[in-house]
Amino acid sequence: MTVVQLVTFKLNPQAGQPLYLQLMQQIRHAIDTGVLRAGDQLPGIRTLAEEIVVSHNTVAKAYSELEHDGVLELRHGSGAFIRAKSGSRLRSEKLRMGQERVRAIVETLRDQGLSEDEIRRIFETELLYPRQETARR
């Protein structure tokens, strides 16, 4: 069976997030947006590790966590398959709405003269340290 190259992953080694988590998110995102669908096969651990030039441990950890979460099914010797998931349509809809709202916020902040870097930092800080930030408000 041939594995079609359905999606490419791009990890950022300098982001403040482990690479396996980045890979998990990108796989989830591809599923949420419909780029990957139930039954699709992902490359084997070695193939993907070579392709995106990361350690096999990164790919193995991402695959095994996604299997644990019920997103992937690992079949010994034949790779990783996307599992059918209920509510995925709902999720992609939520994601689309979220993206629209964020876009509107970003535009407003830009209009107020904040740079892209500053906006990115606000988002990152908010995601990393939500409690303190909200507690002060």
Next chain:
Amino acid sequence: MNYVIETHDLTKRFGTFEAVSKLNLHVAAEHVTGFLGRNGAGKSTTIKMLLGMTRPTSGSGTVLGCAITDTKENREMRRQVAYVGEDKQLYAYMTVDQLIRFTASFYPDWSDDVAQRLRRQYQLPGNRKVKALSKGMRTKLALLLALARRPALLILDEPSEGLDPVSIEELLQTLMGIAAEGTAVFFSSHQIAEVERIADRICILDHGKLAADLSLDELRRDYRRITLGFAMRPPEHVFEVPGVSRIATSGRQVVVLAHHNTDEIVARAHGLDAASVDVAPLTLRELFLETVKASNDVAL
């Protein structure tokens, strides 16, 4: 965790100079480990001791369970460990094909498949003499000879030095492929961006001592640079909490480097009415500079 390399107080003195000083190194099996340090930090001396090329002054170590100072065990270890050094000394008068056949005859586990695949992929001319190869081709040939042996542990000293960007990419891909097949990879490099991409763990050597040993996932998840701005000069000691490795104040700005308690530091800054709070991940380059410069006390 299983270790392919373990050292205990490993020390090498040249006269009064201590090149490696009571080094306790642990390199995990089935992992890719980057070995970082400035020039003269003791990396090459450490690798030479591990391979039995030079004797430690004191201390001990094992590679794949074999004692590095035991001649018999050392011979057994060398069968399973491949090493690609800085100088890549090869028999210059042989052709590429002759050298491949010659090397193959020493190793029972030699894989012709791997050798031929890599010879094609690296576009090495089989009938060209080794002395007529470019530096990049020589590196690729050394790597081919190392990988075709299918070693349990691959040790590389500055593998990408002198290679062009395309060749570096090929090299890294090859390394990731062999690591996925179970070979532990231990490599020294000054190319921090490469190390950051492919390594699971890093060890930083400074003045012959182990200055850092951590997984890159830990670095990405836990290490933060917190830049705080205040309306007036703030008291530094407020930020002295466990997990903080450095506090630097310049004027009304405080920079805190922490790998723990980031939330607490941010909360304390807000408690002091900080005008700005910026939390950013620490890159490997920053961690490296911070680690090796700390002894010289140069601000980041």
